[in-house]
Amino acid sequence: MTLADEALRTLLEGNERFAETESTHPRLTLDRRRQLLGGQRPFAVVLGCSDSRVPPELLFDQGLGDLFVVRTAGHVLGRAALESIEYAVSHLGTPLVLVLAHSDCGAVAATVAARNTAPGEMSCLVSEILPAVEEASALTGDLVNNASKIHARRTVDLLRSESFALKEMERSGRGAAVPAFYDLETGRVEILTG
Numbered sequence: 001m002t003l004a005d006e007a008l009r010t011l012l013e014g015n016e017r018f019a020e021t022e023s024t025h026p027r028l029t030l031d032r033r034r035q036l037l038g039g040q041r042p043f044a045v046v047l048g049c050s051d052s053r054v055p056p057e058l059l060f061d062q063g064l065g066d067l068f069v070v071r072t073a074g075h076v077l078g079r080a081a082l083e084s085i086e087y088a089v090s091h092l093g094t095p096l097v098l099v100l101a102h103s104d105c106g107a108v109a110a111t112v113a114a115r116n117t118a119p120g121e122m123s124c125l126v127s128e129i130l131p132a133v134e135e136a137s138a139l140t141g142d143l144v145n146n147a148s149k150i151h152a153r154r155t156v157d158l159l160r161s162e163s164f165a166l167k168e169m170e171r172s173g174r175g176a177a178v179p180a181f182y183d184l185e186t187g188r189v190e191i192l193t194g
């Protein structure tokens with residue numbers, strides 16, 4: 001099992017505890033705080049939405065020093081977010097980058113509502129999410145949730161094309177980037193494969 005597989009398993013086990021309301025809130029002790037004075041070695045990066053209902057440490061039942069979290073509305077990847085992720089991959093040796101979309105995402109819903117706006121008048125967030133909304137328009141089912149899932153996959157692809165550090169990490173087998181989707185109703189995170 002690779003470090004990325006192991007990291008993913010730890011996240012999903014924590015999410016299972018959370019979904020079952022059996023969170024253990026690990027590694028929040030004074031000892032842990034003291035241990036981390038020597039530096040951090042987070043086992044996963046989570047790029048997620050700023051939505052107050054999707055805090056990664058709680059959804060995955062993890063503690064201090066476990067997750068390197070980057071959050072923007074609709075988990076849109078700008079330069080600052082990209083460089084933050086690269087810092088974790090290159091300098092902290094974090095082997096997993098999880099891009100976490102979620103159901104009922106306001107940023108994606110706003111993009112659906114604004115899709116016929118003139119390009120020059122679109123906000124940066126909307127124009128970044130728009131290709132996923134357009135792709136999802138051809139599918140049956142919930143447009144916002146389908147678009148969120150596509151947007152997570154596209155964000156992983158974008159990371160691979162924009163970040164040499166991430167591409168190198170995957171190429172060498174040191175780590176992986178994975179898209180995922182959190183369901184507000186069930187509390188469960190699904191890995192988006194294929």
Ligand SMILES: [Zn+2]
Pocket residue numbers: 049050051073074075102104105106107108
């Ligand atoms: Zn959202």
